Amino acid sequence: MLSPQDQFRELLNYPIVLAPMVGLTHVAMRKSLAKYLPQEARVIWPTEMLNSRRLPDQELGETPETLKWDGDEGLCPQILGNDEGYIRDSIAKLTQWDAKAVDINMGCPVRKALRHNYGVSLMGDINYASEVVSMAKRHSTIPISVKIRAGHQKDLDYLLNFTHALIHSGASWLCLHPRLASEKRKGTADWSQIKLLKDNLSVPIIGNGDIQEEDDIKRMLEQTTCDAVMIGRALCAKPWLLSSLAKEMNMSLSPECEELIPKNPRERASAYGEYLKDFVDNCFEFFDQKNALKRIRFFVKVGSPWLNFGHRLHTSIQRLESQQEIQNFLQEFFKNTSLIQSSRTQLRY
Template sequence: MSRKLGLHRPILDGKVNFPLCLAPMVGLTHVALREVMREYLPQDAFTIWPTEMLNSRRVPDENLETTPETMRSASENGLVPQILGNEEEPIAKTVKRLIEWGAEAIDINMGCPVQKALKHNYGVALMGDPSYAAEVVRMTVKNSTIPVSVKLRAVGSTKEFDELLTFVSGLRNSGAAWVCLHPRTAAQKRRGSADWEQIKQLHQAVDFPVIGNGDVQTVEDAINMLSETGCDMAMSGRGLAARPWMLWQLGEELGFAPPLGKENQKAPRTPEEEGAEYGKVLLKLIQASNKYFGPDRAMRKVRFYVRTTGVWLPFGNALTGVCAKAQTIEQMLELVTKFFDVPHEMSQRTELRQ
């Protein structure tokens, strides 16, 4: 397989050369997880990296170096923080601060279906008003010296594709550099299957990059999405958070050199190899979380990670219990190490939709 899979249109002026990225997720896409995941990125591969969702009304007054959602390591590149917002003044202040912080693009969330976002006319609420959504993009682009992208959800069905195309065209005309489509409606949330046909139709109908999101749980899913829809990148949320080595696996398929430090190794592939690798990821995450957040917050974040991603392990509930039992970071490391002393097989797929 050649490196030509995906990336038919340039993202970040062509700097992005790897067609798989992590989705922004509240409570998960923080600096500690990004640090652990980057160890699996092939050499010379460049992709985009999200933050957790950031409220544009709060960012202007926050200390970005100590706020958990905006903490970053000095060496991180490709950062594309995601913001919620609908008013120009806080958006302008937020964009300015995030550019100074090191953002390489700004992503606008128009896909969040939670009630709090709907109440303030953020997130997916913007999809109900195409002209208003386009105005939010316009005001963000106006105040930004870096690209602005949009993450959005689907319309009800492919029969309503004209509605989606009209909406996306408005974003494009307002200056959006690319869009990411998660083809589930707000009402579906994480239920049902993602309608990849909408990603395919959208990519064929527009002239700028389209990232596909939804139901990417394995590297095979990522390859299938890229090949079946023609999209420029595949984005994976909890699936990639649970399997960071998907980056390594895809790199092998595309001819990239293995990640640094893994030069003479092959990516884990069998259920048992993946189960063991999950254990290694978890131990690294505990240590990285402690480094950035301190012990109390670190243990909370690790427990959330295990509750979210342990569903791919047959004994994920037992692992959740093990992490809940730990009273200290040291005890958590000891208990997790002991848990993975016994081989565990990782499932290919889970009913938990992406």
């Protein structure tokens, strides 16, 4: 049986991954991002959060959250759950669907998850959380990972005890977003907690939080020695962040990808526009009109704060109703030579 480190290396040979995000990490985003990876890179790709109580009765590949494209490899769907029967049946179905690993969400702070004792609410009880991992491990032939937050309090001893219990129960690797549940996306991610886990645990650790530009990726790897960096909302605006470590890893980018990498704020704005056009086409390829529009509008809401005139882009997209209308608007909007994309944004939503 492979060790957790070997399981991780078998799936990843490149240390930048996309974060699972509701309404965002679906097939259209994965397809738009894939071209930015180095050609030799292997990574895990997330799905949106999937509810283990619903999965057993669904036809995977027919619901919007479980659609795949031909190039989808290394899928690591994320599930919410705390009931062994539902977890068992969900993992069996996801394994048949060709998932390479399954991630348990213990970091989601939204009320809906908290109400059902999913997500970050599991971090309030070490025994309860570790039993959820045991449930998954008992019924899985593929690795089980867990994504967590700093929890409910800044108690580092508790965090270590909690994570040791998850590993003892069978977690193959952990991802830490070091913010409190109450902070959601506010405040500053405490990367020292990622370092704490890396120094004290025997399994791979993925770091997550406050990655907005290439230097952030390199600083997190250097400061925490984590095994991989997970990027969330910034990849809705800056897909080229996935290419950041190609040279350091002696990996090559495709000629198409080389042409997509911007070198200054104006080029970043233009490259963001091309990324949006591709994303729009992918949404209409995979989803019906209602679901495509819903995902496009949310994607623009999330990615536009890095752009000057981003508010205008966001509000305009909300009013458009067809693929052609959106593409025509994007074509004209990004002709504006005064558009620039910032390296960082403090906007929260």
